[in-house]
Amino acid sequence: MSYNTREKWTHRLHEIIFEADTKAGKTFDVILIFSIVVSVLVVMLDSVAEYRAMYGDWFYSIEWFFTILFTVEYFLRIISVKKPSGYIFSFYGLVDLFSILPTYISILLPGSQYFLVIRILRVLRVFRVLKFTQYLIEVNQLQKALASSRRKITVFIFTVVTITVIVGSLMYVIEGTENGFTSIPKGIYWAIVTLTTVGYGDISPQTNLGQMLSAVIMIMGYGIIAVPTGIVTVELSRAQPKGRSTEVCRYCSREGHDSDAEYCKYCGGKLNA
Known part of the structure; x- marks a missing residue:
């Protein structure tokens, strides 16, 4: 695969996985959020003794299905960014990692899979998926006020x-x-x-x-x-509100840029690169 072909492929992959402004990106995120909600419900139901006794095998299989699915998605996110460490050590990167680790750890430490409820934090992406940019502005204002x-x-x-x-x-x-x-x-x-x-x-x-x-x-x-x-x-x-876009930087994986920004205000990387 040539460099240009790979670059186009990773750019397209990044657009689908990280952006919500395109039809493909929104579809991907909606499916992802639905999967997250279902997987969290399964973990919660599995903690109920009566349900675990009746459907324990089903819960176990479904849990591994979602864990493998989210593991593939996690590595695709790493591949699609120009600076993997920027995503890996970002808030969402750490949440994505910790949302899949408990299932693997449960092989050695039974019971640790219940920490998978941390996946519910990933639903925070719903603000970006549904283009609730006004909420992103409010979140930015609140963060600034607290700081x-x-x-x-x-x-x-x-x-x-x-x-x-x-x-x-x-x-x-x-x-x-x-x-x-x-x-x-x-x-x-x-x-x-x-x-x-x-x-x-x-x-x-x-x-x-x-x-x-x-x-x-x-x-x-x-x-x-x-x-x-x-x-x-x-x-x-x-705090003075400013227009914000939902675009995610491919270098540092951070969002919250001004709507007319051409470069990332955190790392200086060119947006839409």
Whole structure:
């Protein structure tokens, strides 16, 4: 096979497997997503003892069928890109790999095949398949907002951890072991459950001072819950949406490029190459 022929073949293969703008690409992805959903359902049903007893052999055969199918698809994806490592170590590349490994590992470690439910993450491709570019824009905005607010959120989490340690220690001193606060970690556990307004009820203060402190923490919890929401909301309002295409770079296998982009903004590779 000559270089030009191979290049045309891999380009066509990449177009079908990675792109959703063509009829063939959309058909491929729809079939792929259907197969993923069915394979995940089979794994889930196989975990039910009654169904496994009746249809265990069928489940086993279907599981191997999809594993082989996804293995072939995985290697075709590697072949179709110009820089295989860009795809292999990308988010979807790792998900694709981990979605087939459990079945092979189950030969040596029975039961590990149930980790195949990770295949459901591959259904995320539905955004690209159905051309939900507006959702891709929203995802990009959310990622940008979270990245911009990571320092503020880190400080917030550190503050919350500090509060729970202090309050948990105080409750240990105030309530003591006779009221269920047998250690400082136990008090910290109570503080976390109370501050997050979960309130399991498995341990609660019995003294007046402890109940007063508990009331303060519960009221504080309602205020604290709103803080990270406000931080992310501010960053979201600053993020300016831009038009995005569904095109996947053949070099680094990343998407989210501007609709009028000619080169990949991540690696500089030429799009549609």
